[in-house]
Amino acid sequence: MKIDKKSWRQGYEAGLRQQNSHVFPEPENTEVLSWHAGFLEGQTEAEIKIKIHRKQSRRKEP
Structure with missing residues (x-):
């Protein structure tokens, strides 16, 4: 399968933003x-x- 880099990048950025793929x-x-x-x-x-x-964050607590 050949990956379309532009489409992959758009999906990757949406995933980083924690968007729900069913909503968006x-x-x-x-x-x-x-x-x-x-x-x-x-x-x-x-x-x-x-x-x-x-x-x-847990490590920084006294």
């Missing part, structure tokens, strides 16, 4: 599979950053 479906004129692949990767990246932030 892929924009028109995007390649659907590429957009969803990017969305899932962006969402995963955002969740990892949240977990790291929570872990670091």
